[in-house]
Amino acid sequence: MTQRFGFLLLPGFALLELAGASDALGAANVMLGEQAHDALLFSLDGQPVRSQHGLLMGVHGALAQARGLHALLIVASTLPEPGSASLAALAQALPGTCSPGAWLGGIGSGxxxxxxxxxxxxHRCAVRWEHVSDLAERHPAVVVSTHLFEMDRQRLSCAGGSASLDMLIHWLGQRHGSRLAQRLGGHFGLERLRTGQERQGGSQPQQAVASSKLAEALALMEANLAEPLATEDIAQLVGVSRRQLERLFKQHLGELPSRWYLALRLARARRLLQQTSQSxxxxxxxxxxxxxxxxxxxxxxxxxxxxxxxxxxxxAAWRAAPANDGEGFAAPALQAPSASLPAAPTPTDQD
Structure with missing residues:
Protein backbone atom coordinates (compact mmCIF):
# COMPACT_ATOMS: atom_id res chain seq x y z
CA MET A 1 0.00 0.00 0.00
CA THR A 2 1.27 3.45 -0.89
CA GLN A 3 2.14 5.55 2.16
CA ARG A 4 0.87 9.14 1.94
CA PHE A 5 3.66 11.34 3.32
CA GLY A 6 2.69 14.97 3.90
CA PHE A 7 4.95 18.02 4.28
CA LEU A 8 3.43 21.17 5.76
CA LEU A 9 5.44 24.14 4.51
CA LEU A 10 5.55 27.25 6.69
CA PRO A 11 6.81 30.65 5.47
CA GLY A 12 10.59 30.88 5.49
CA PHE A 13 11.14 27.12 5.22
CA ALA A 14 14.49 25.95 3.86
CA LEU A 15 14.42 24.29 0.44
CA LEU A 16 17.38 22.05 1.30
CA GLU A 17 15.54 20.61 4.28
CA LEU A 18 12.45 19.80 2.21
CA ALA A 19 14.53 18.39 -0.64
CA GLY A 20 16.54 16.08 1.60
CA ALA A 21 13.41 14.35 2.89
CA SER A 22 11.41 14.31 -0.35
CA ASP A 23 14.35 13.11 -2.46
CA ALA A 24 14.97 10.25 -0.01
CA LEU A 25 11.37 9.11 -0.48
CA GLY A 26 11.63 9.40 -4.27
CA ALA A 27 14.92 7.48 -4.46
CA ALA A 28 13.47 4.76 -2.22
CA ASN A 29 10.54 4.37 -4.61
CA VAL A 30 12.94 3.79 -7.50
CA MET A 31 15.01 1.25 -5.57
CA LEU A 32 11.95 -0.60 -4.30
CA GLY A 33 10.47 -0.67 -7.79
CA GLU A 34 7.11 0.67 -6.66
CA GLN A 35 5.35 3.87 -5.58
CA ALA A 36 5.77 2.98 -1.91
CA HIS A 37 5.61 6.61 -0.78
CA ASP A 38 3.55 9.47 -2.15
CA ALA A 39 4.92 12.87 -1.07
CA LEU A 40 2.37 15.69 -0.80
CA LEU A 41 2.96 19.38 -0.05
CA PHE A 42 0.54 21.44 2.04
CA SER A 43 0.26 24.95 3.44
CA LEU A 44 -2.09 26.23 6.11
CA ASP A 45 -4.22 28.17 3.62
CA GLY A 46 -3.67 26.20 0.43
CA GLN A 47 -1.65 29.01 -1.14
CA PRO A 48 1.99 28.82 -2.35
CA VAL A 49 4.57 29.32 0.40
CA ARG A 50 7.65 31.53 0.12
CA SER A 51 10.89 29.82 1.10
CA GLN A 52 13.77 31.23 3.11
CA HIS A 53 15.37 32.73 0.01
CA GLY A 54 12.30 33.96 -1.83
CA LEU A 55 11.08 31.06 -3.98
CA LEU A 56 7.33 30.49 -3.96
CA MET A 57 6.60 26.77 -3.73
CA GLY A 58 3.27 25.48 -5.01
CA VAL A 59 1.35 23.03 -2.83
CA HIS A 60 -1.33 20.41 -3.31
CA GLY A 61 -3.79 22.13 -1.00
CA ALA A 62 -4.58 23.29 2.51
CA LEU A 63 -3.69 20.99 5.40
CA ALA A 64 -7.28 20.99 6.63
CA GLN A 65 -8.30 19.31 3.35
CA ALA A 66 -5.81 16.43 3.77
CA ARG A 67 -7.12 13.00 4.70
CA GLY A 68 -5.53 9.65 5.38
CA LEU A 69 -1.92 10.78 5.75
CA HIS A 70 0.41 8.12 7.11
CA ALA A 71 3.02 10.73 8.11
CA LEU A 72 3.10 14.50 8.41
CA LEU A 73 6.23 16.60 8.89
CA ILE A 74 6.15 20.34 9.49
CA VAL A 75 8.97 22.13 7.65
CA ALA A 76 9.88 25.41 9.37
CA SER A 77 12.91 27.55 10.15
CA THR A 78 11.45 29.44 13.11
CA LEU A 79 9.39 28.72 16.20
CA PRO A 80 5.78 29.95 16.33
CA GLU A 81 4.80 32.95 18.38
CA PRO A 82 2.75 31.68 21.36
CA GLY A 83 -0.93 32.21 20.69
CA SER A 84 -0.39 33.13 17.04
CA ALA A 85 -3.15 32.70 14.49
CA SER A 86 -0.97 30.31 12.47
CA LEU A 87 -0.45 28.03 15.46
CA ALA A 88 -4.17 28.06 16.17
CA ALA A 89 -4.87 27.20 12.52
CA LEU A 90 -2.45 24.27 12.73
CA ALA A 91 -4.07 22.93 15.90
CA GLN A 92 -7.49 23.18 14.28
CA ALA A 93 -6.41 21.53 11.03
CA LEU A 94 -4.49 18.55 12.45
CA PRO A 95 -7.40 16.41 13.72
CA GLY A 96 -8.70 14.21 10.96
CA THR A 97 -5.77 14.69 8.58
CA CYS A 98 -3.85 11.55 9.54
CA SER A 99 -4.57 7.84 9.74
CA PRO A 100 -4.42 6.12 13.15
CA GLY A 101 -0.81 5.52 14.18
CA ALA A 102 0.56 8.09 11.75
CA TRP A 103 4.04 9.55 12.24
CA LEU A 104 4.06 13.24 13.22
CA GLY A 105 7.01 15.58 13.54
CA GLY A 106 9.06 18.35 12.08
CA ILE A 107 12.08 19.35 10.06
CA GLY A 108 14.34 22.28 11.00
CA SER A 109 12.30 23.83 13.79
CA GLY A 110 9.02 22.25 12.70
CA HIS A 123 8.30 12.83 23.65
CA ARG A 124 11.85 13.58 22.57
CA CYS A 125 12.36 15.94 19.67
CA ALA A 126 15.11 17.74 17.75
CA VAL A 127 15.10 21.27 16.38
CA ARG A 128 17.68 23.71 15.04
CA TRP A 129 20.34 24.20 17.70
CA GLU A 130 19.62 27.92 18.10
CA HIS A 131 16.02 27.12 19.13
CA VAL A 132 16.78 24.33 21.63
CA SER A 133 16.73 26.50 24.74
CA ASP A 134 13.67 28.51 23.64
CA LEU A 135 11.64 25.38 22.96
CA ALA A 136 12.71 23.70 26.21
CA GLU A 137 11.69 26.81 28.13
CA ARG A 138 8.30 27.09 26.45
CA HIS A 139 7.37 23.41 26.67
CA PRO A 140 8.84 21.74 29.77
CA ALA A 141 6.80 18.58 29.05
CA VAL A 142 8.79 18.06 25.83
CA VAL A 143 12.30 16.54 25.96
CA VAL A 144 14.30 18.76 23.60
CA SER A 145 17.63 17.32 22.50
CA THR A 146 20.60 18.64 20.54
CA HIS A 147 20.80 15.42 18.54
CA LEU A 148 20.73 15.36 14.76
CA PHE A 149 17.32 13.70 14.75
CA GLU A 150 14.93 11.91 17.07
CA MET A 151 12.53 9.00 16.50
CA ASP A 152 10.28 8.44 19.49
CA ARG A 153 6.99 6.49 19.39
CA GLN A 154 5.52 7.78 16.13
CA ARG A 155 7.25 11.15 16.51
CA LEU A 156 9.94 12.03 13.97
CA SER A 157 11.97 15.24 14.08
CA CYS A 158 15.33 16.59 12.98
CA ALA A 159 17.51 19.66 12.97
CA GLY A 160 18.23 21.85 9.95
CA GLY A 161 20.53 21.48 6.96
CA SER A 162 20.97 17.96 5.62
CA ALA A 163 19.64 16.30 8.78
CA SER A 164 16.33 15.58 7.03
CA LEU A 165 18.13 13.30 4.56
CA ASP A 166 19.83 11.36 7.39
CA MET A 167 16.54 11.04 9.27
CA LEU A 168 14.52 9.80 6.30
CA ILE A 169 17.19 7.29 5.29
CA HIS A 170 17.16 5.94 8.85
CA TRP A 171 13.34 5.84 8.88
CA LEU A 172 13.23 4.08 5.50
CA GLY A 173 15.87 1.61 6.67
CA GLN A 174 13.72 0.67 9.65
CA ARG A 175 10.72 0.10 7.39
CA HIS A 176 12.38 -1.62 4.44
CA GLY A 177 15.65 -3.01 5.79
CA SER A 178 19.21 -1.82 6.32
CA ARG A 179 20.17 -2.80 2.77
CA LEU A 180 17.93 -0.06 1.40
CA ALA A 181 19.47 2.48 3.81
CA GLN A 182 22.97 1.55 2.61
CA ARG A 183 21.92 1.88 -1.04
CA LEU A 184 20.37 5.27 -0.35
CA GLY A 185 23.55 6.44 1.35
CA GLY A 186 25.57 5.43 -1.71
CA HIS A 187 23.03 7.04 -4.05
CA PHE A 188 23.41 10.38 -2.27
CA GLY A 189 27.19 10.13 -2.05
CA LEU A 190 27.32 9.89 1.74
CA GLU A 191 30.61 8.63 3.16
CA ARG A 192 28.69 7.21 6.11
CA LEU A 193 25.17 7.19 7.50
CA ARG A 194 24.86 9.54 10.45
CA THR A 195 22.86 8.25 13.41
CA GLY A 196 20.31 10.12 15.46
CA GLN A 197 22.58 10.08 18.50
CA GLU A 198 25.08 12.39 16.81
CA ARG A 199 24.90 16.00 17.90
CA GLN A 200 24.28 18.90 15.60
CA GLY A 201 27.43 20.44 14.22
CA GLY A 202 26.42 23.98 15.14
CA SER A 203 25.26 23.22 18.65
CA GLN A 204 28.62 22.55 20.23
CA PRO A 205 32.27 23.27 19.59
CA GLN A 206 34.18 20.57 17.75
CA GLN A 207 36.33 19.93 20.83
CA ALA A 208 33.29 18.54 22.64
CA VAL A 209 33.37 15.45 20.43
CA ALA A 210 36.45 14.36 22.33
CA SER A 211 34.47 13.88 25.56
CA SER A 212 30.94 12.56 25.99
CA LYS A 213 30.78 14.09 29.48
CA LEU A 214 31.72 17.49 28.09
CA ALA A 215 29.07 17.13 25.35
CA GLU A 216 26.45 16.28 27.97
CA ALA A 217 27.41 19.28 30.07
CA LEU A 218 27.18 21.61 27.07
CA ALA A 219 23.78 20.19 26.14
CA LEU A 220 22.54 20.87 29.68
CA MET A 221 23.78 24.45 29.48
CA GLU A 222 22.10 25.03 26.12
CA ALA A 223 18.80 23.67 27.40
CA ASN A 224 18.87 25.76 30.60
CA LEU A 225 19.77 29.31 29.61
CA ALA A 226 16.79 31.00 31.27
CA GLU A 227 17.36 29.29 34.63
CA PRO A 228 21.11 28.57 34.77
CA LEU A 229 22.30 25.51 36.61
CA ALA A 230 25.11 25.71 39.16
CA THR A 231 28.40 24.13 38.08
CA GLU A 232 28.06 21.65 40.94
CA ASP A 233 24.62 20.58 39.66
CA ILE A 234 25.86 20.15 36.08
CA ALA A 235 28.74 17.99 37.28
CA GLN A 236 26.39 15.81 39.33
CA LEU A 237 23.95 15.40 36.40
CA VAL A 238 26.67 14.22 34.01
CA GLY A 239 28.27 11.96 36.63
CA VAL A 240 31.59 13.65 37.37
CA SER A 241 32.99 15.78 40.17
CA ARG A 242 33.08 19.54 39.89
CA ARG A 243 36.87 19.42 39.67
CA GLN A 244 36.72 16.87 36.84
CA LEU A 245 34.21 19.01 34.94
CA GLU A 246 36.39 22.10 35.29
CA ARG A 247 39.39 20.10 34.09
CA LEU A 248 37.45 18.97 30.99
CA PHE A 249 36.45 22.52 30.12
CA LYS A 250 39.97 23.88 30.60
CA GLN A 251 41.51 21.02 28.61
CA HIS A 252 39.18 21.15 25.60
CA LEU A 253 37.73 24.67 25.61
CA GLY A 254 40.30 26.67 27.54
CA GLU A 255 37.66 28.13 29.83
CA LEU A 256 35.93 27.42 33.14
CA PRO A 257 32.35 26.05 32.94
CA SER A 258 30.89 29.16 34.58
CA ARG A 259 32.55 31.48 32.06
CA TRP A 260 31.51 29.34 29.10
CA TYR A 261 27.93 29.19 30.42
CA LEU A 262 27.83 32.98 30.80
CA ALA A 263 29.05 33.43 27.22
CA LEU A 264 26.27 31.12 25.95
CA ARG A 265 23.64 33.13 27.81
CA LEU A 266 24.98 36.42 26.54
CA ALA A 267 25.13 35.13 22.96
CA ARG A 268 21.48 34.21 23.16
CA ALA A 269 20.64 37.61 24.68
CA ARG A 270 22.39 39.28 21.76
CA ARG A 271 20.29 37.29 19.28
CA LEU A 272 17.12 38.30 21.12
CA LEU A 273 18.10 41.98 21.01
CA GLN A 274 19.00 41.79 17.32
CA GLN A 275 16.21 39.58 16.04
CA THR A 276 13.15 40.10 18.27
CA SER A 277 11.09 42.94 19.69
CA GLN A 278 11.55 41.82 23.29
CA SER A 279 12.48 44.60 25.69
CA ALA A 316 19.80 52.87 13.24
CA ALA A 317 20.68 50.16 10.71
CA TRP A 318 17.00 49.50 10.07
CA ARG A 319 16.29 53.20 9.46
CA ALA A 320 19.28 53.49 7.11
CA ALA A 321 18.30 50.45 5.02
CA PRO A 322 16.66 51.27 1.66
CA ALA A 323 13.01 50.41 1.32
CA ASN A 324 12.48 47.06 -0.39
CA ASP A 325 9.87 47.71 -3.03
CA GLY A 326 10.71 44.57 -4.99
CA GLU A 327 12.77 46.32 -7.64
CA GLY A 328 16.19 44.92 -8.27
CA PHE A 329 15.39 41.65 -6.50
CA ALA A 330 16.96 38.75 -8.30
CA ALA A 331 14.64 35.79 -7.91
CA PRO A 332 16.33 32.39 -7.83
CA ALA A 333 16.29 30.33 -10.99
CA LEU A 334 13.14 28.26 -11.19
CA GLN A 335 13.22 24.53 -11.74
CA ALA A 336 10.59 21.88 -12.24
CA PRO A 337 9.46 20.09 -9.08
CA SER A 338 11.63 17.19 -7.94
CA ALA A 339 10.86 13.88 -9.58
CA SER A 340 10.31 12.47 -6.10
CA LEU A 341 7.19 14.61 -5.69
CA PRO A 342 3.85 13.98 -7.37
CA ALA A 343 2.61 16.57 -9.81
CA ALA A 344 2.07 19.81 -7.94
CA PRO A 345 1.61 23.45 -8.85
CA THR A 346 4.86 24.73 -10.36
CA PRO A 347 6.92 27.05 -8.11
CA THR A 348 6.53 30.65 -9.13
CA ASP A 349 8.19 33.95 -8.42
CA GLN A 350 4.96 35.90 -8.73
CA ASP A 351 3.84 37.81 -5.66
Whole structure:
Protein backbone atom coordinates (compact mmCIF):
# COMPACT_ATOMS: atom_id res chain seq x y z
CA MET A 1 0.00 0.00 0.00
CA THR A 2 1.27 3.45 -0.89
CA GLN A 3 2.14 5.55 2.16
CA ARG A 4 0.87 9.14 1.94
CA PHE A 5 3.66 11.34 3.32
CA GLY A 6 2.69 14.97 3.90
CA PHE A 7 4.95 18.02 4.28
CA LEU A 8 3.43 21.17 5.76
CA LEU A 9 5.44 24.14 4.51
CA LEU A 10 5.55 27.25 6.69
CA PRO A 11 6.81 30.65 5.47
CA GLY A 12 10.59 30.88 5.49
CA PHE A 13 11.14 27.12 5.22
CA ALA A 14 14.49 25.95 3.86
CA LEU A 15 14.42 24.29 0.44
CA LEU A 16 17.38 22.05 1.30
CA GLU A 17 15.54 20.61 4.28
CA LEU A 18 12.45 19.80 2.21
CA ALA A 19 14.53 18.39 -0.64
CA GLY A 20 16.54 16.08 1.60
CA ALA A 21 13.41 14.35 2.89
CA SER A 22 11.41 14.31 -0.35
CA ASP A 23 14.35 13.11 -2.46
CA ALA A 24 14.97 10.25 -0.01
CA LEU A 25 11.37 9.11 -0.48
CA GLY A 26 11.63 9.40 -4.27
CA ALA A 27 14.92 7.48 -4.46
CA ALA A 28 13.47 4.76 -2.22
CA ASN A 29 10.54 4.37 -4.61
CA VAL A 30 12.94 3.79 -7.50
CA MET A 31 15.01 1.25 -5.57
CA LEU A 32 11.95 -0.60 -4.30
CA GLY A 33 10.47 -0.67 -7.79
CA GLU A 34 7.11 0.67 -6.66
CA GLN A 35 5.35 3.87 -5.58
CA ALA A 36 5.77 2.98 -1.91
CA HIS A 37 5.61 6.61 -0.78
CA ASP A 38 3.55 9.47 -2.15
CA ALA A 39 4.92 12.87 -1.07
CA LEU A 40 2.37 15.69 -0.80
CA LEU A 41 2.96 19.38 -0.05
CA PHE A 42 0.54 21.44 2.04
CA SER A 43 0.26 24.95 3.44
CA LEU A 44 -2.09 26.23 6.11
CA ASP A 45 -4.22 28.17 3.62
CA GLY A 46 -3.67 26.20 0.43
CA GLN A 47 -1.65 29.01 -1.14
CA PRO A 48 1.99 28.82 -2.35
CA VAL A 49 4.57 29.32 0.40
CA ARG A 50 7.65 31.53 0.12
CA SER A 51 10.89 29.82 1.10
CA GLN A 52 13.77 31.23 3.11
CA HIS A 53 15.37 32.73 0.01
CA GLY A 54 12.30 33.96 -1.83
CA LEU A 55 11.08 31.06 -3.98
CA LEU A 56 7.33 30.49 -3.96
CA MET A 57 6.60 26.77 -3.73
CA GLY A 58 3.27 25.48 -5.01
CA VAL A 59 1.35 23.03 -2.83
CA HIS A 60 -1.33 20.41 -3.31
CA GLY A 61 -3.79 22.13 -1.00
CA ALA A 62 -4.58 23.29 2.51
CA LEU A 63 -3.69 20.99 5.40
CA ALA A 64 -7.28 20.99 6.63
CA GLN A 65 -8.30 19.31 3.35
CA ALA A 66 -5.81 16.43 3.77
CA ARG A 67 -7.12 13.00 4.70
CA GLY A 68 -5.53 9.65 5.38
CA LEU A 69 -1.92 10.78 5.75
CA HIS A 70 0.41 8.12 7.11
CA ALA A 71 3.02 10.73 8.11
CA LEU A 72 3.10 14.50 8.41
CA LEU A 73 6.23 16.60 8.89
CA ILE A 74 6.15 20.34 9.49
CA VAL A 75 8.97 22.13 7.65
CA ALA A 76 9.88 25.41 9.37
CA SER A 77 12.91 27.55 10.15
CA THR A 78 11.45 29.44 13.11
CA LEU A 79 9.39 28.72 16.20
CA PRO A 80 5.78 29.95 16.33
CA GLU A 81 4.80 32.95 18.38
CA PRO A 82 2.75 31.68 21.36
CA GLY A 83 -0.93 32.21 20.69
CA SER A 84 -0.39 33.13 17.04
CA ALA A 85 -3.15 32.70 14.49
CA SER A 86 -0.97 30.31 12.47
CA LEU A 87 -0.45 28.03 15.46
CA ALA A 88 -4.17 28.06 16.17
CA ALA A 89 -4.87 27.20 12.52
CA LEU A 90 -2.45 24.27 12.73
CA ALA A 91 -4.07 22.93 15.90
CA GLN A 92 -7.49 23.18 14.28
CA ALA A 93 -6.41 21.53 11.03
CA LEU A 94 -4.49 18.55 12.45
CA PRO A 95 -7.40 16.41 13.72
CA GLY A 96 -8.70 14.21 10.96
CA THR A 97 -5.77 14.69 8.58
CA CYS A 98 -3.85 11.55 9.54
CA SER A 99 -4.57 7.84 9.74
CA PRO A 100 -4.42 6.12 13.15
CA GLY A 101 -0.81 5.52 14.18
CA ALA A 102 0.56 8.09 11.75
CA TRP A 103 4.04 9.55 12.24
CA LEU A 104 4.06 13.24 13.22
CA GLY A 105 7.01 15.58 13.54
CA GLY A 106 9.06 18.35 12.08
CA ILE A 107 12.08 19.35 10.06
CA GLY A 108 14.34 22.28 11.00
CA SER A 109 12.30 23.83 13.79
CA GLY A 110 9.02 22.25 12.70
CA UNK A 111 8.84 20.20 15.90
CA UNK A 112 8.40 23.49 17.75
CA UNK A 113 5.07 23.98 15.96
CA UNK A 114 3.92 20.47 16.82
CA UNK A 115 4.93 21.08 20.44
CA UNK A 116 2.66 24.13 20.41
CA UNK A 117 -0.32 21.85 19.80
CA UNK A 118 0.54 19.59 22.75
CA UNK A 119 1.21 16.55 20.54
CA UNK A 120 4.86 16.31 21.59
CA UNK A 121 4.30 16.24 25.35
CA UNK A 122 6.32 13.40 26.87
CA HIS A 123 8.30 12.83 23.65
CA ARG A 124 11.85 13.58 22.57
CA CYS A 125 12.36 15.94 19.67
CA ALA A 126 15.11 17.74 17.75
CA VAL A 127 15.10 21.27 16.38
CA ARG A 128 17.68 23.71 15.04
CA TRP A 129 20.34 24.20 17.70
CA GLU A 130 19.62 27.92 18.10
CA HIS A 131 16.02 27.12 19.13
CA VAL A 132 16.78 24.33 21.63
CA SER A 133 16.73 26.50 24.74
CA ASP A 134 13.67 28.51 23.64
CA LEU A 135 11.64 25.38 22.96
CA ALA A 136 12.71 23.70 26.21
CA GLU A 137 11.69 26.81 28.13
CA ARG A 138 8.30 27.09 26.45
CA HIS A 139 7.37 23.41 26.67
CA PRO A 140 8.84 21.74 29.77
CA ALA A 141 6.80 18.58 29.05
CA VAL A 142 8.79 18.06 25.83
CA VAL A 143 12.30 16.54 25.96
CA VAL A 144 14.30 18.76 23.60
CA SER A 145 17.63 17.32 22.50
CA THR A 146 20.60 18.64 20.54
CA HIS A 147 20.80 15.42 18.54
CA LEU A 148 20.73 15.36 14.76
CA PHE A 149 17.32 13.70 14.75
CA GLU A 150 14.93 11.91 17.07
CA MET A 151 12.53 9.00 16.50
CA ASP A 152 10.28 8.44 19.49
CA ARG A 153 6.99 6.49 19.39
CA GLN A 154 5.52 7.78 16.13
CA ARG A 155 7.25 11.15 16.51
CA LEU A 156 9.94 12.03 13.97
CA SER A 157 11.97 15.24 14.08
CA CYS A 158 15.33 16.59 12.98
CA ALA A 159 17.51 19.66 12.97
CA GLY A 160 18.23 21.85 9.95
CA GLY A 161 20.53 21.48 6.96
CA SER A 162 20.97 17.96 5.62
CA ALA A 163 19.64 16.30 8.78
CA SER A 164 16.33 15.58 7.03
CA LEU A 165 18.13 13.30 4.56
CA ASP A 166 19.83 11.36 7.39
CA MET A 167 16.54 11.04 9.27
CA LEU A 168 14.52 9.80 6.30
CA ILE A 169 17.19 7.29 5.29
CA HIS A 170 17.16 5.94 8.85
CA TRP A 171 13.34 5.84 8.88
CA LEU A 172 13.23 4.08 5.50
CA GLY A 173 15.87 1.61 6.67
CA GLN A 174 13.72 0.67 9.65
CA ARG A 175 10.72 0.10 7.39
CA HIS A 176 12.38 -1.62 4.44
CA GLY A 177 15.65 -3.01 5.79
CA SER A 178 19.21 -1.82 6.32
CA ARG A 179 20.17 -2.80 2.77
CA LEU A 180 17.93 -0.06 1.40
CA ALA A 181 19.47 2.48 3.81
CA GLN A 182 22.97 1.55 2.61
CA ARG A 183 21.92 1.88 -1.04
CA LEU A 184 20.37 5.27 -0.35
CA GLY A 185 23.55 6.44 1.35
CA GLY A 186 25.57 5.43 -1.71
CA HIS A 187 23.03 7.04 -4.05
CA PHE A 188 23.41 10.38 -2.27
CA GLY A 189 27.19 10.13 -2.05
CA LEU A 190 27.32 9.89 1.74
CA GLU A 191 30.61 8.63 3.16
CA ARG A 192 28.69 7.21 6.11
CA LEU A 193 25.17 7.19 7.50
CA ARG A 194 24.86 9.54 10.45
CA THR A 195 22.86 8.25 13.41
CA GLY A 196 20.31 10.12 15.46
CA GLN A 197 22.58 10.08 18.50
CA GLU A 198 25.08 12.39 16.81
CA ARG A 199 24.90 16.00 17.90
CA GLN A 200 24.28 18.90 15.60
CA GLY A 201 27.43 20.44 14.22
CA GLY A 202 26.42 23.98 15.14
CA SER A 203 25.26 23.22 18.65
CA GLN A 204 28.62 22.55 20.23
CA PRO A 205 32.27 23.27 19.59
CA GLN A 206 34.18 20.57 17.75
CA GLN A 207 36.33 19.93 20.83
CA ALA A 208 33.29 18.54 22.64
CA VAL A 209 33.37 15.45 20.43
CA ALA A 210 36.45 14.36 22.33
CA SER A 211 34.47 13.88 25.56
CA SER A 212 30.94 12.56 25.99
CA LYS A 213 30.78 14.09 29.48
CA LEU A 214 31.72 17.49 28.09
CA ALA A 215 29.07 17.13 25.35
CA GLU A 216 26.45 16.28 27.97
CA ALA A 217 27.41 19.28 30.07
CA LEU A 218 27.18 21.61 27.07
CA ALA A 219 23.78 20.19 26.14
CA LEU A 220 22.54 20.87 29.68
CA MET A 221 23.78 24.45 29.48
CA GLU A 222 22.10 25.03 26.12
CA ALA A 223 18.80 23.67 27.40
CA ASN A 224 18.87 25.76 30.60
CA LEU A 225 19.77 29.31 29.61
CA ALA A 226 16.79 31.00 31.27
CA GLU A 227 17.36 29.29 34.63
CA PRO A 228 21.11 28.57 34.77
CA LEU A 229 22.30 25.51 36.61
CA ALA A 230 25.11 25.71 39.16
CA THR A 231 28.40 24.13 38.08
CA GLU A 232 28.06 21.65 40.94
CA ASP A 233 24.62 20.58 39.66
CA ILE A 234 25.86 20.15 36.08
CA ALA A 235 28.74 17.99 37.28
CA GLN A 236 26.39 15.81 39.33
CA LEU A 237 23.95 15.40 36.40
CA VAL A 238 26.67 14.22 34.01
CA GLY A 239 28.27 11.96 36.63
CA VAL A 240 31.59 13.65 37.37
CA SER A 241 32.99 15.78 40.17
CA ARG A 242 33.08 19.54 39.89
CA ARG A 243 36.87 19.42 39.67
CA GLN A 244 36.72 16.87 36.84
CA LEU A 245 34.21 19.01 34.94
CA GLU A 246 36.39 22.10 35.29
CA ARG A 247 39.39 20.10 34.09
CA LEU A 248 37.45 18.97 30.99
CA PHE A 249 36.45 22.52 30.12
CA LYS A 250 39.97 23.88 30.60
CA GLN A 251 41.51 21.02 28.61
CA HIS A 252 39.18 21.15 25.60
CA LEU A 253 37.73 24.67 25.61
CA GLY A 254 40.30 26.67 27.54
CA GLU A 255 37.66 28.13 29.83
CA LEU A 256 35.93 27.42 33.14
CA PRO A 257 32.35 26.05 32.94
CA SER A 258 30.89 29.16 34.58
CA ARG A 259 32.55 31.48 32.06
CA TRP A 260 31.51 29.34 29.10
CA TYR A 261 27.93 29.19 30.42
CA LEU A 262 27.83 32.98 30.80
CA ALA A 263 29.05 33.43 27.22
CA LEU A 264 26.27 31.12 25.95
CA ARG A 265 23.64 33.13 27.81
CA LEU A 266 24.98 36.42 26.54
CA ALA A 267 25.13 35.13 22.96
CA ARG A 268 21.48 34.21 23.16
CA ALA A 269 20.64 37.61 24.68
CA ARG A 270 22.39 39.28 21.76
CA ARG A 271 20.29 37.29 19.28
CA LEU A 272 17.12 38.30 21.12
CA LEU A 273 18.10 41.98 21.01
CA GLN A 274 19.00 41.79 17.32
CA GLN A 275 16.21 39.58 16.04
CA THR A 276 13.15 40.10 18.27
CA SER A 277 11.09 42.94 19.69
CA GLN A 278 11.55 41.82 23.29
CA SER A 279 12.48 44.60 25.69
CA UNK A 280 15.99 44.73 27.10
CA UNK A 281 14.70 43.56 30.48
CA UNK A 282 12.77 40.68 28.90
CA UNK A 283 15.85 39.59 26.97
CA UNK A 284 17.93 39.65 30.15
CA UNK A 285 15.39 37.66 32.15
CA UNK A 286 15.06 35.12 29.31
CA UNK A 287 18.80 34.49 29.59
CA UNK A 288 18.97 34.07 33.33
CA UNK A 289 19.92 37.58 34.52
CA UNK A 290 18.04 38.59 37.66
CA UNK A 291 18.29 42.36 37.17
CA UNK A 292 18.80 44.97 34.47
CA UNK A 293 22.06 46.34 35.92
CA UNK A 294 23.57 42.84 36.21
CA UNK A 295 22.62 42.11 32.60
CA UNK A 296 24.03 45.41 31.38
CA UNK A 297 27.37 44.98 33.17
CA UNK A 298 27.86 41.44 31.90
CA UNK A 299 26.86 42.43 28.37
CA UNK A 300 29.30 45.35 28.26
CA UNK A 301 32.13 43.15 29.59
CA UNK A 302 31.45 40.57 26.85
CA UNK A 303 30.74 42.77 23.81
CA UNK A 304 32.17 46.18 24.67
CA UNK A 305 28.81 47.98 24.68
CA UNK A 306 25.55 47.85 26.61
CA UNK A 307 22.29 46.13 25.60
CA UNK A 308 20.74 49.57 25.05
CA UNK A 309 23.52 50.48 22.62
CA UNK A 310 23.05 47.12 20.85
CA UNK A 311 19.35 47.82 20.36
CA UNK A 312 20.03 51.41 19.25
CA UNK A 313 22.53 50.28 16.61
CA UNK A 314 19.99 47.80 15.22
CA UNK A 315 17.36 50.53 15.01
CA ALA A 316 19.80 52.87 13.24
CA ALA A 317 20.68 50.16 10.71
CA TRP A 318 17.00 49.50 10.07
CA ARG A 319 16.29 53.20 9.46
CA ALA A 320 19.28 53.49 7.11
CA ALA A 321 18.30 50.45 5.02
CA PRO A 322 16.66 51.27 1.66
CA ALA A 323 13.01 50.41 1.32
CA ASN A 324 12.48 47.06 -0.39
CA ASP A 325 9.87 47.71 -3.03
CA GLY A 326 10.71 44.57 -4.99
CA GLU A 327 12.77 46.32 -7.64
CA GLY A 328 16.19 44.92 -8.27
CA PHE A 329 15.39 41.65 -6.50
CA ALA A 330 16.96 38.75 -8.30
CA ALA A 331 14.64 35.79 -7.91
CA PRO A 332 16.33 32.39 -7.83
CA ALA A 333 16.29 30.33 -10.99
CA LEU A 334 13.14 28.26 -11.19
CA GLN A 335 13.22 24.53 -11.74
CA ALA A 336 10.59 21.88 -12.24
CA PRO A 337 9.46 20.09 -9.08
CA SER A 338 11.63 17.19 -7.94
CA ALA A 339 10.86 13.88 -9.58
CA SER A 340 10.31 12.47 -6.10
CA LEU A 341 7.19 14.61 -5.69
CA PRO A 342 3.85 13.98 -7.37
CA ALA A 343 2.61 16.57 -9.81
CA ALA A 344 2.07 19.81 -7.94
CA PRO A 345 1.61 23.45 -8.85
CA THR A 346 4.86 24.73 -10.36
CA PRO A 347 6.92 27.05 -8.11
CA THR A 348 6.53 30.65 -9.13
CA ASP A 349 8.19 33.95 -8.42
CA GLN A 350 4.96 35.90 -8.73
CA ASP A 351 3.84 37.81 -5.66
Missing amino acids: AGWLAGTGLLDG ILQAGLACGFASGPHFSRAYRAQFGHTPREERASRA
